[in-house]
Amino acid sequence: MPELPEVDIVKQGLAPFLTGALIKRVILNRNGVRFPFAADFAQRLSGQTITHVGRRAKYLRFMLSSGEVLLSHLGMTGNFRFAEPDPQTVEINAGFQKHDHVIFELSSTDAPAPFLVYSDPRRFGFMELVEDVETNKFLAGLGPEPLGNSFTATGLAEGLSRRKAPIKAALLDQRIVAGLGNIYVCEALHRAAIDPRTRSCDLLPEPGTPGPVLENLVIQIRLVLNEALEAGGSTLQDYRNVDGGSGYFQHRFVVYARKGEPCLKEGCNGIISRIVQSGRSSFFCPVCQKG
C-alpha cells in the first residue's frame, strides 16, 4: 500500500480540487470494500461540501460541511482519480472500470473532471463516515506522526522499553508510530544500521533513556520519509497519484526488494538478505545492520 508518503501525495493531489467542492451524489458499485458501507453512506454524503482534505497516519480525512468526516484508507491498492463519464453512454457508471467501487459526482469549478473515482482491486481499503474523529476507533489508538514534533526518541524509547518483539514488527505497529509500512521500515532500519531482528527493548541502553541508537533511528525515519515525499512517493505496481503518475522513490530503495544484490553502504561488502518477520518480507544487510 501506500504508506505515509504515498498517502500524503494523494492528499496533495486531491486537496486543491476538492476543497470547496460540492458532492452532488455518490454512486456505489458494490456494498462495501473491506467493510460494508453504512446503509445511508451515499445519502449522507450527497449535498455535502468538502471543507478540507487532510491526512492522519495512512488515513485520508475529508472534512464535510455537515461536521462529519469521510475517513478513507487505501489499503494496499486503493487509489483516487478524476474521470469523465463517457458521453455516448446513458448509464452513469458506464465507462468506468472493473474495480471502480465508489464514484463521487462533484460540482467543482476547477476539478479536472466531474467524477472522483475510488478504485481498489484488492479491496483492502475502506471508507467510513465518522461523526467524531477524536473517538473514532481507527484513529484513537494511533501513535505520533513520524514527521511531527510529538515523535521523539524519548517517546519512542518509552513505547519500545517493554517490548520484546523485533524492532521491525514494532515500527510497523501503528500505535508506536503512525504511518510507516514495510518499505520505509526496511529502509529506515538500514540507514540506522539496525538489524530488523533486534528485540525492541534491547535498543535502549538502559530503561528510561533512548540512547544514541534510537536518537539516530528517529532522524533516519524522518529523512527517508522526507526524501520519499520529495520524490512523489514509491510506485511498485498499483500505487498511482491522483494524476495517474508514478512516484520515483522506488529507484532509490537501498534494501527493499534488493535480495541478493550488494549493499550500497559506502565500504560495506554485504549482500542484501530477505527474511520473513510477522509474515512480511524484511530486507536488510547482515553485515552493516547490527543490533
Add this chain to the structure above:
DNA sequence: ACTTTGACCTGTGCGC
C-alpha cells in the same frame, strides 16, 4: 499484556 498467525482480496510473474 504481548506476539504471532490467519484471513481478507485480486493481479502479476515465475518455474515447470
Add this chain to the structure above:
DNA sequence: TGCGCACAGGTCAAAG
C-alpha cells in the same frame, strides 16, 4: 499456452 504457487504497499480478529 496453461497451471500452480509465491508474493505484493495493510490491518483486524483470533489464537497462542
